[in-house]
Amino acid sequence: MCPTSLPPAAPPRKPVLFFANTDWYLHNFRSELLEETARIFECRPVAFVPNGDYVNTLKARGLKVCLARLDQRGINPFKDLLLLLQCLWVFFRESPQLVHLFTIKCVLYGGVAARLLRIPRVCAITGLGHLFISNSWKNRLIRSGIKPLFRFALGGKNARVVFQNTEDRDAYVQLGLVQLRHTELIRGSGVNLNLFKSLPPARNPVPVFLYVGRLLGEKGVHDLLEAADLLHKKRFEFELRLAGDVYPGNPSSLSHDELLMHQRKPYLRFLGHVANIQAEIARCEVVVLPSYREGTPKSLLEAAACSRAILCSDIAGNQGVVLPDVNGYYFPPGEVELMAEAMEMMIASPETIARYASNSRAVVERDFSTHIVVGKTLLAYIGLLGQNHPAAPCVQAFNHFDEV
Numbered sequence: 001m002c003p004t005s006l007p008p009a010a011p012p013r014k015p016v017l018f019f020a021n022t023d024w025y026l027h028n029f030r031s032e033l034l035e036e037t038a039r040i041f042e043c044r045p046v047a048f049v050p051n052g053d054y055v056n057t058l059k060a061r062g063l064k065v066c067l068a069r070l071d072q073r074g075i076n077p078f079k080d081l082l083l084l085l086q087c088l089w090v091f092f093r094e095s096p097q098l099v100h101l102f103t104i105k106c107v108l109y110g111g112v113a114a115r116l117l118r119i120p121r122v123c124a125i126t127g128l129g130h131l132f133i134s135n136s137w138k139n140r141l142i143r144s145g146i147k148p149l150f151r152f153a154l155g156g157k158n159a160r161v162v163f164q165n166t167e168d169r170d171a172y173v174q175l176g177l178v179q180l181r182h183t184e185l186i187r188g189s190g191v192n193l194n195l196f197k198s199l200p201p202a203r204n205p206v207p208v209f210l211y212v213g214r215l216l217g218e219k220g221v222h223d224l225l226e227a228a229d230l231l232h233k234k235r236f237e238f239e240l241r242l243a244g245d246v247y248p249g250n251p252s253s254l255s256h257d258e259l260l261m262h263q264r265k266p267y268l269r270f271l272g273h274v275a276n277i278q279a280e281i282a283r284c285e286v287v288v289l290p291s292y293r294e295g296t297p298k299s300l301l302e303a304a305a306c307s308r309a310i311l312c313s314d315i316a317g318n319q320g321v322v323l324p325d326v327n328g329y330y331f332p333p334g335e336v337e338l339m340a341e342a343m344e345m346m347i348a349s350p351e352t353i354a355r356y357a358s359n360s361r362a363v364v365e366r367d368f369s370t371h372i373v374v375g376k377t378l379l380a381y382i383g384l385l386g387q388n389h390p391a392a393p394c395v396q397a398f399n400h401f402d403e404v
Contacts, residue, residue, distance in 0.1 A: 013390075016381070017046040017096035019087070019110045021070055021103045023054040029189040029298060030102075031061075032370045033377055038062060040378065040394040046094050048087075048110075066090050070105065080109065087113035098381055102126060108146070111153025120158045120384040122377075125168055126295040147177065154178040160380050162186050164295030167316030184380050187320065188296030190373030191364055196305035198361050199282050201354065206237040207347050209311070210284035212277060212299035213244045213291070215259070217252030220290025220313060220333065225262060227290075227340040232267050236347050239267055241284065243274040281306045285353050286346050292333045294318060296368075304364045309356035311342050320367065327360040375399040 016037050020026050026034065026047055038045050047063045049055070050070045058065050069086055071079045087110050091099065100122045101110040107123045114121040154161050154177055162184045163169035169185060172178050202208060215221045221242070228240045247253040254262075262268055274280050277299075281287065287303035287310050294317030301321060303310055310328030312318045322328035329345070331338045346353055378395045386392075 013041060013043045014095055014097040015043045015046045015064070016041055017048055017091065017094055017099045019048040019068070019099060019101045019106045021050070021106055023047065023049040023052040023058060023065075025049075025102060027054040027057055032190070032192060033374050034061070034063065036374050036378065036398065037381075040398065041097075041381075041391045043097075046096060048090055064094075066094070080105075084109045084112060088116065091117050091119055098122065098384060100124065100377075100381075108149060108153050111159070112149065115152060115156050115159070118158065121160075122380055122384070123154055123159060123161045125161060125163050125172065147175070150177045154182070157182075158384060160184050160384055162377070162380060164188050165316040165319075168293075168295065184376075186373060186376045186380070187368060188301060188373060189298060190368055190370035191298070191301040191305045192370045193305055193365060196278060196302050198305070198307040199278075201357065202283055202285055204239070204283070204285065206239055207286065207350075207353070208239045208241060208284040209286050209288045209343065209346075210280055210303075211240070211242045211244070211288055211290075212274075212280075212302075213289065213297075214247045214250075215242065215244050215254040216247055216250055218292045220292060221254055223334060223336050223339060224288065224290045225268070226336045227343060228265075228267060230337065230340040231343055231347070232265070234344070236344060238343070238347055239269060240288075241269045241271055241280065243271045243277060243280050245273050277302060278306060281308055285309065285357075286311055286343075288312065288343070289318065290331075290333065290339055291315065291317075296321065301364055301368050304360040304368075307357045307361050309346065309353045310360065311339075311346065313339075321363065323359075323363060327356045327363055329356075 018026055026049060034045055045063050046066060047058045048066045048068050051067050055065050070083055091113050096119060098120045099110060099114050101107045102124045103126055107125065111121055111123050159182055161178045161182055164187055166185065169183050173180050211224060213219045231238060246256060246259060259270060263270055271280065281303055287299065287308050289297055289300055289312040291313055294315060296317050300310055300312060300318060304321060304327060310322050312322055312328060312330060313333035314330035315333055324330055329342050331342045375398055378398060382389055382392050382395050
């Protein structure tokens, strides 16, 4: 019989270990997965993350936290070697029954350590990242040297590599980094439909567009700011709000000087990191994401759950979340003028905004709820651990439960 409450403080079973590049990521994107893993696997999960503002929150939720010495500012061979050695030590000491690794650096070094220790691992590829998107000579050189390490980290029969869209999966297969038979397709981290409710229209005096994400070139931020400038020159009335921070560890990030320059423009508002993103979604008419590459963007899932119209680039990660002329509109990535035209169309047609908004929530209810995503992830765990695992019946029951 499946347990109905969180496990005792000293559970009998080995933990499941989650390795992520920020504590915020586990708190914000994987809360339900952490909770259901603890309940169904009757264990105390381990969060292996750098020290941050959400460490105490994770501890308060019953997780054991191990602090990772992870440097997010590019590649430093000495620091990365120390991270690999720390992964080996922490994995050996905690002796998890399975590790779940998120983002490229955690997948790379955590995957190598787990394979050396013969620990089953789920490697979550949440996008290609700057290393694989940018074709600068430096990145090409690094890629050529790091490919064998990736093949080792993602290889072997004890690994499942989870992709959020077919484009990323096919790219990794074509690069020879992973075999197709070791991959799973799970569309994002899902959206909690009990937390993100359908919201009434914002009714602002002028249309408000909201961007949610890091202020990076590969997210299309530079293009979005240029499109906003074009609209302003044509004397359209609107406001563009950007919820996200600069990211000094990424060379495509908006710089602090650029941020100061743009902040002077009356139609732009930079919000920085926003803890309660639902409150900002409530204040906008349209959520816009001009990214060049995405896994399955959480920002669009949350916008759709809150009944908002969406404008986004026509890339694999956005497809399915946005249905053209149903709950949103696509424009080609990098095409600033076409993005501006799409925004202009929204400004000129409140009826279109209202129609898209009314259709949005049904899209995520059908395919992208947290319950669906967590269920598929737990099945991936059992696929590695075997159908004889004590948690297997509970995982099957979870996946046959129809979420209300």
